[in-house]
Amino acid sequence: MTKLESEKVRGLRPAIIGVSFFAILFLSFVNLYAQDFKIRSFLDKAVIGLNQQFELQIELSGSNANGAPQPAPPDVTTFARYLGSQTSTNMQFVNGKMSVNVTYTYHYLATAEGKYQIPPVKYDFKGESYSTDAIAVEIIKQQHSPARPLQSRQPGQDSRASQQQNLDEQLFLRATIDKEQVFQNEAVIVSYKLYFAVNVNNYGISELPNTVGFWSEEFELPSTPKVYNETVNGRQFRVAEIKKVALFSQGPGEKKLDPLVVECEVQMPRKRGRRSQFDSFFDDPFFGFAQTVRKTLASNELTLKVLPLPEKGKPRDFSGAVGNFAISASTDKQRTKTNEAITLKVRLSGSGNMKILPQPRIDFPADFEVYDPKIVENFKRADNQVSGSKTFEYVLIPRFPGRQTINPIRFTYFDVAGKRYKTVTTSPLDIVVEKGEQQFVATGMASSKEDVKFIGQDIRFIQMHLPEFSRIGNAFYKSRVFFLLIGLPLLALAGAHFQQRQQQRLSSNVAYARSRKANQMAVKRLKKARKELDSGNAKSFYSEVSTALMGFIGDKLNVSAAGLIVDEVAQMLRQRGIGDEVVNAYLDCLKTCDFQRFAPNRSSNGDMKTLFDQARHAIITLERHI
Numbered sequence: 001m002t003k004l005e006s007e008k009v010r011g012l013r014p015a016i017i018g019v020s021f022f023a024i025l026f027l028s029f030v031n032l033y034a035q036d037f038k039i040r041s042f043l044d045k046a047v048i049g050l051n052q053q054f055e056l057q058i059e060l061s062g063s064n065a066n067g068a069p070q071p072a073p074p075d076v077t078t079f080a081r082y083l084g085s086q087t088s089t090n091m092q093f094v095n096g097k098m099s100v101n102v103t104y105t106y107h108y109l110a111t112a113e114g115k116y117q118i119p120p121v122k123y124d125f126k127g128e129s130y131s132t133d134a135i136a137v138e139i140i141k142q143q144h145s146p147a148r149p150l151q152s153r154q155p156g157q158d159s160r161a162s163q164q165q166n167l168d169e170q171l172f173l174r175a176t177i178d179k180e181q182v183f184q185n186e187a188v189i190v191s192y193k194l195y196f197a198v199n200v201n202n203y204g205i206s207e208l209p210n211t212v213g214f215w216s217e218e219f220e221l222p223s224t225p226k227v228y229n230e231t232v233n234g235r236q237f238r239v240a241e242i243k244k245v246a247l248f249s250q251g252p253g254e255k256k257l258d259p260l261v262v263e264c265e266v267q268m269p270r271k272r273g274r275r276s277q278f279d280s281f282f283d284d285p286f287f288g289f290a291q292t293v294r295k296t297l298a299s300n301e302l303t304l305k306v307l308p309l310p311e312k313g314k315p316r317d318f319s320g321a322v323g324n325f326a327i328s329a330s331t332d333k334q335r336t337k338t339n340e341a342i343t344l345k346v347r348l349s350g351s352g353n354m355k356i357l358p359q360p361r362i363d364f365p366a367d368f369e370v371y372d373p374k375i376v377e378n379f380k381r382a383d384n385q386v387s388g389s390k391t392f393e394y395v396l397i398p399r400f401p402g403r404q405t406i407n408p409i410r411f412t413y414f415d416v417a418g419k420r421y422k423t424v425t426t427s428p429l430d431i432v433v434e435k436g437e438q439q440f441v442a443t444g445m446a447s448s449k450e451d452v453k454f455i456g457q458d459i460r461f462i463q464m465h466l467p468e469f470s471r472i473g474n475a476f477y478k479s480r481v482f483f484l485l486i487g488l489p490l491l492a493l494a495g496a497h498f499q500q501r502q503q504q505r506l507s508s509n510v511a512y513a514r515s516r517k518a519n520q521m522a523v524k525r526l527k528k529a530r531k532e533l534d535s536g537n538a539k540s541f542y543s544e545v546s547t548a549l550m551g552f553i554g555d556k557l558n559v560s561a562a563g564l565i566v567d568e569v570a571q572m573l574r575q576r577g578i579g580d581e582v583v584n585a586y587l588d589c590l591k592t593c594d595f596q597r598f599a600p601n602r603s604s605n606g607d608m609k610t611l612f613d614q615a616r617h618a619i620i621t622l623e624r625h626i
Helices: 003-035 157-170 480-508 510-516 519-537 538-557 565-576 578-597 605-625
Strands: 038-043 047-049 053-061 079-093 097-110 113-120 122-125 128-131 135-140 173-176 181-182 187-198 199-207 214-218 227-232 235-249 253-257 261-269 290-296 303-307 323-330 335-337 342-352 369-372 374-382 385-398 402-406 408-413 418-423 429-436 439-442 452-455
Touching: 003 128, 038 128, 038 135, 079 199, 079 261, 079 290, 079 480, 157 173, 173 261, 173 290, 173 303, 187 261, 187 385, 199 452, 261 385, 323 418, 323 429, 439 519, 519 538, 519 605, 538 565, 565 578, 578 605
Parallel strands: 047 135, 181 303, 323 408, 335 429
Antiparallel strands: 038 053, 053 097, 079 097, 113 135, 122 128, 173 187, 187 235, 199 261, 214 235, 227 235, 253 303, 261 290, 323 342, 342 385, 369 385, 374 385, 402 429, 408 418, 439 452
């Protein structure tokens, strides 16, 4: 090597050393940044009672955990049913270093007895693969299951588990039925009651029971449930009935009624390690030392035995009605003239599944022209039964004079109280038909039917114009219109099939149904806000606009609008890739509503109109992006 080359190498050596130093430092930083991320999972209890709730928590920790996507929960459908989830984030700064813990809590309902394992959670992040440990769980038949920690937890987690266990003992949802054994199509009343010994700020039904195989009739309950006291296992609870429904089973056998899922907001006092004489004073929610906890509740599963209707003694005209019924019939007049209409009313009344009562079979006189009936329903849901009446109004036109009789009308049903079939009948109805004016009627010799009939005329008018001629060979069945008419039934059948699938999807998929109806519900809520705007009631106006905005988000994302806060709305929308401009416009409307609802009344009518237009535009814009 020459002297010149040696000098060049010595000149490059510091630069090479500097680049190598920064490369090693960068790789070490990246390695430490990746090693900082951790994932683990744990249960709130290891032994769970059958039909009791439990929580699976998946925790992401590390300085970059806040930007990590939500992990997919493991498959536990063999022994548990998914109820819902929630997310909490905890950020701390210690010695200038940020620590982030993001906890995803998944709520389940234990559905099968035995010993199981919750599979590990597989997770990929920043090019690295992570996995949690499998968790053993036991499901037993008992009302309350002891809770014990499964792994070592961070400080404060044991206290949260203890608080959760304490909350489980103070708040639960119970489903009851008025009878455990019924006949097919007999009503069973299902009542859902909320028992609480804590302050419940709000609640909302997040999942309805699956009632496939039942005809359902819901009782109307007041918007604010009536609350009363009840003692359970020696402890006094406040009780509110939040849902009541009558179910009519369409087939025999043992039926399972799924749980009702409700989300509640519970106000709990904050726990502090040190007590003082001022603790009880500052625990008052007015001073902010109480926390709101969101709790998902599921009612117990119900079992119903449905007996088939007896075959012995079943009449041929039995239509399937079960309950207690009566029948009556009347006409608006007993004397009439030919070709003048009379009205026949047949009324079925009683208690049972009134909506499926069939049209009664009536033996009309042969000389009466009968039109399809108009059906008038008048139902009432009260006193633990569905009752009322169903009236069929027929229009009858007699064509011949004479004395006509409508024979007694029979109706057969199964009497639940007597466990036997009963038939009720009406009295015969006699109608005198007189000959009408300016009418000529001619009949055959041995027939009671009309053979020739001219009403209001006896000579047909002479034809004054030439008939229309058509080209020979120009057949209609060869035209395009003919083929179009042939194809119309197929198109109608395809449309009916599509409509049926759409209705099945709406009835079976609650999330899809809520999403489809979100815009419709938002329009209804904005109409209420418009009425408050016109009346100048500012507080109610901002409350209705806030309800419309929050309700639209809840319906679109299939979450409970009760208890949603602005930060949660922003996080959920950004997770779905919606742009900041759309999200910020939506959040501005929510923040304005929250400010105006609790601030002194300073807004003018113009400000309210501006906010109304902004809220409507924000909902329309979000509908296009979500």
